[in-house]
Amino acid sequence: MLALQSDLHGNHLLSALPHDEWQALAPHLELVRLRAEQLLYDSGQRIHHVYFPTTAVVSMLYMMENGGSVEVAAVGREGMTGVPVLTGGEAMPNRVQVQYAGFAYRMSAQALRLHFARSECMQRLMLLYMHALLTQIAQMAACNRHHSLNKQLCRWLLIEVDRVGSYELAVTQQLISEMLGVRREGVTEAAGKLHREGLIHHSRGHIRVLDRKGLEASACECYGLVKREFDRLLPHQHRPARPEVCTFGRPEDEAICRLTPLHSPFI
Template sequence: MFTAPDPNQNHLLAALLDAEFDRLAPHLELIPMRLGDLLYDSGGKLQYVYFPTTSIVSLLYVLENGGSSEIAGVGNEGILGISLFMGGNTTPSRAVVQTGGFGYRLKSHILMEEFNRAGPVMRLLLRYTQALLTQMSQTAVCNRHHTLDQQLCRWLLLTLDRLPTNELTMTQELIAGMLGVRREGVTEAAGKLQNLGFIRYRRGHITVLDRAGLTDNVCECYGVVKKEFARLLSDVHQRQGTPPPAR
């Protein structure tokens, strides 16, 4: 069933008290976020911040030789552009849409006006930033110490947490770019998960058949990230009377 776009589909926007939301709402611009869209590039000035609703965006670090690796993903739980309110107008990462959908963008100066009130919005954004930094650090640990099979399970589960479906539109080339590995490695890892009956892979499409199986085979990193987001942001849905999404 089609659900009409609504800013409250983003958990941070849904957490705002009425007065705060009413100040920002007239400035929120609904935009399509298409697979592969570049929202901002390394070193570029942040003109907007973005609140994904039905899309997922990857934060990528791109090396001089063209290689890249995902350092974090942002979906309906978060915001893109934390560098703005952390003291800088640029970021070393690149933001690319990983899963197409919709989101809202807000001019940077509007957000900063609200942030500089030093009230609930500032505290909410700083808590989210702490959770995002946990995801970034855990991704670095995972990529260094855990098998590609475990990394793929982690990536799939974190992606599913942000979607209302078990269907992912994603090629193995794109997954390889996210994980910073060769495509052949992703092919082998995906093949193992498919043979175990956890997923079904068809060209450009992944269907998760057994989420419990992925959870049983994922490394500890998924649980660490999930627990930290829950610890820091567990109350954000209740503030407007919206229950947390089922997991």
Template sequence: MKTCPSPTCQPRQNLLLADLPEADLAGWAADLQPVKLSLGQVLCESGSTAAYVYFPTTAIVSLLYLTQDGESTEIAVVGRDGVVGISVFMGGNGTPSRSVVQSAGEALRLPAHRVKQEITQAGAIQAMLLGYTQSLMAQMAQTAACNRYHSIDQLLCRRLLMGLDRLPSEALMMTQELLANLLGVRREGVTAAALRLSQAGLISYSRGRIAVLDRASLEQRVANPAQPAKQRGGAALMSQQA
């Protein structure tokens, strides 16, 4: 992992850190280390104890649930809106998910012991971390419901929108194979869904780059699917994997 001493990697780029009072953020300043995260990099394995927590600034990290047969599906997405490594301050000895960098970029990492020190103080930092944990749990619950009831078209639209919410551009560097793994469905299903979105003028894609051309229509398709959920054929529902 590379450090990034560049002045472009600043704590206030992460929305959680940006909300902290200046005094609280200053207390972490000496221990926050800017790092560059590469595509596919594993920040923490399922069942392991995290040595650091990460506050992404431009990177996006996927939290993956792993099955006993080696399959995986995405249960949450963390970008500049959050922090990776909530098990550090929730009292667990290990994390239930694998944290993998899904979009390369920068983050600030903090040693786990510093987070544990702050969480016992019942101050602004504790309130921030617990508040984010609640929102992350809500995201996981919504993901489980969507994986159960939504069509592949809806799942793809939702996942593209979640990526856009965490990036400054309207383009995502994601292959169809990666999307299939994240959604827990067959690649053929993602290919067909992407083709429908492309033909409708909502997206364009080539060589692993997906450009969103009509965000409003993507949002509409999440609520009004182009195909019913019963036609998902081959989707690996997260509720069944669990």
């Protein structure tokens, strides 16, 4: 077992909690290492634990009867897995597996339910996160249906850069094809085009983003829409050094726990 770290800035939801909220959660959190392609939940599987990624990135995948898959959301340091436990559900409707190896805080689903039930601050934070996550899922569905593979690839790369926190991505074209639900040959062609335009450099198992602004200009509107929604609902917060109160969208005179905005969860 890895020791629990005192620096919570690795996960934006945990770092958004005020000191007393964190103190209540800390005994239930375990820092764990997640392996690439590790299956956290399969479709229909009961949720026993939730995960708050710090350096890992997790994919929510819908599986087709023919064995194909498509990513409907990526969860990194801005969020958590196992959201259905907060809405009365006990099982995942889709597969959730690790896309990038790294670390996450693990917590039992029962402990999270109990804390969620008695903490108004936690309720507001998690409901805002669920709103943002649903926006991402809905927008990805529209993107997969209406936008070209080139634009989808730009959008996907930008999201991955944000989640990982680096312009260096250890990804294969096979992985990207599985995430986008397309043929590998299509990804090869689209990545080659971005390479020739000087937006990325790609080699076997590795992509480096060279021109973020150019990539944003080439992406569809889906990336910007989802980013703005996360920024609006969940500006990156940090845990104050002493108990305070934060607002989560309320007028300041109705605050229950004030949080200090720092950076977007996408930066």
